[in-house]
Amino acid sequence: MQQIRPASLAELSLLPAIEDAADREFDVASWVAGPLPQRAPVHEFSEALHIMVAGRPPVGFARIEAVGGEAHLQQLSVDPAFGRVGIGTALLEAAIEWARESGFCAMTLSTFVYVPFNAPFYARFGFKPTDQLGPELQLIRAGEQSAGLDALGERTVMRLDLGHHTFVPRPRLP
Numbered sequence: 186m187q188q189i190r191p192a193s194l195a196e197l198s199l200l201p202a203i204e205d206a207a208d209r210e211f212d213v214a215s216w217v218a219g220p221l222p223q224r225a226p227v228h229e230f231s232e233a234l235h236i237m238v239a240g241r242p243p244v245g246f247a248r249i250e251a252v253g254g255e256a257h258l259q260q261l262s263v264d265p266a267f268g269r270v271g272i273g274t275a276l277l278e279a280a281i282e283w284a285r286e287s288g289f290c291a292m293t294l295s296t297f298v299y300v301p302f303n304a305p306f307y308a309r310f311g312f313k314p315t316d317q318l319g320p321e322l323q324l325i326r327a328g329e330q331s332a333g334l335d336a337l338g339e340r341t342v343m344r345l346d347l348g349h350h351t352f353v354p355r356p357r358l359p
């Protein structure tokens with residue numbers, strides 16, 4: 186199994202090609218009604234909150250952002266040449282663990298409802314569809330809509346409770 190670890194700076198430029206290759210999975214069985222819009226430019230990776238990769242050189246990655254005070258799985262991609270051997274699962278588990286250890290109360294993501302490696306895959310880990318969207322998640326959904334994603338297939342936002350309570354500072358002792 187490929188080791189999961191934080192991405193190094195030098196590896197960030199390799200990630201758009203992995204995302205491109207992974208997104209070709211959508212064409213294979215016509216899971217969605219057309220090609221996906223352009224993937225993230227490389228500068229978005231260098232501005233990410235946290236990126237974990239699998240393999241050396243990387244063959245898959247998970248990109249996590251902070252959205253509305255929660256961890257948000259912005260992207261999970263595995264090069265299909267290395268697909269279906271558990272790397273996506275290992276990356277997702279590592280991303281969830283990282284978010285939990287970092288103190289986030291929940292992890293969210295936005296994905297296609299009817300693609301088997303999207304919503305049904307995340308549901309196996311306990312992610313549940315939610316319509317409780319704060320302003321930042323609403324902005325992400327609006328961006329997806331204007332990029333044309335919703336025209337390709339029904340989308341949903343999912344949330345996983347990470348078991349932390351919202352941080353409430355203790356009152357100062359007199």
Ligand SMILES: CC(C)(COP(=O)(O)OP(=O)(O)OC[C@H]1O[C@@H](n2cnc3c(N)ncnc32)[C@H](O)[C@@H]1OP(=O)(O)O)[C@@H](O)C(=O)NCCC(=O)NCCS
Nearest residue numbers: 207208210261262263268269270271272273274301302306
């Ligand atoms: C989703 C993704 C990261 C999974 O990576 P992976 O390394 O293949 O994941 P795993 O080997 O852990 O498999 C996870 C499960 O996803 C499902 N799955 C993965 N690829 C699939 C495919 N082409 N067709 C149907 N189901 C698929 C299966 O249920 C699989 O479990 P199984 O092999 O035991 O049946 C990868 O398919 C990918 O990069 N897809 C394109 C980008 C994407 O959709 N990302 C997620 C949404 S943001």
